[in-house]
Amino acid sequence: MKYWLMKSEPDVYGIEDLKRDRTTLWDGVRNYQARNFLRSMTPGDLVFFYHSNTTPLGIAGLMKVAEVNVDDPTQFDAKSNYYDSKATKESPRWQTVIVEYVETFPHILTLDTLRETFSPDDLWVVRQGNRLSVMPVPEEVAQKILKQAKG
DNA sequence: GCCAACGTTGGC
DNA sequence: GCCAACGTTGGC
Numbered sequence: 001m002k003y004w005l006m007k008s009e010p011d012v013y014g015i016e017d018l019k020r021d022r023t024t025l026w027d028g029v030r031n032y033q034a035r036n037f038l039r040s041m042t043p044g045d046l047v048f049f050y051h052s053n054t055t056p057l058g059i060a061g062l063m064k065v066a067e068v069n070v071d072d073p074t075q076f077d078a079k080s081n082y083y084d085s086k087a088t089k090e091s092p093r094w095q096t097v098i099v100e101y102v103e104t105f106p107h108i109l110t111l112d113t114l115r116e117t118f119s120p121d122d123l124w125v126v127r128q129g130n131r132l133s134v135m136p137v138p139e140e141v142a143q144k145i146l147k148q149a150k151g
Numbered sequence: 152g153c154c155a156a157c158g159t160t161g162g163c
Numbered sequence: 164g165c166c167a168a169c170g171t172t173g174g175c
Contacts, residue, residue: 158169
């Protein structure tokens with residue numbers, strides 16, 4: 001079982017939306033490094049839900065990978081912002097996962113707090129200028145985050 | 152709203 | 164295959 005972190009803008013889709021929906025297909029990732037991380041996920045992996053472009057910034061809760069290797073339907077949808085004219089049903093480019101709501105943390109673990117606790121090498125989301133929206137989280141770091149979230 | 156970081160595109 | 168131009172992300 002691995003740990004991950006995925007970003008979303010809560011104005012677009014936040015942890016409250018996931019709580020309501022229970023599961024969601026994580027569409028719209030159009031970065032190859034992020035896609036490759038999505039491809040390497042396994043059912044049962046735990047994913048920290050990071051709220052970006054908002055106040056407060058930080059990890060809002062936890063979700064779980066429910067289904068892997070799902071073709072992102074928006075790549076085929078000419079009306080979608082995420083449409084990819086080079087993708088076909090026969091040879092899709094973008095795979096993603098379906099995630100399931102686990103919990104909302106009692107308090108957001110803010111980016112400032114994360115910066116105080118973790119180095120940019122341990123937790124990539126605290127790297128300056130980091131734009132990757134899907135990233136791995138080392139086991140020890142994940143355990144500390146979970147502990148902090150309860151405290 | 153600004154702008155630094157940085158991934159992508161396209162001309163050569 | 165290089166790299167300048169461009170577009171987007173996301174913190175501030």
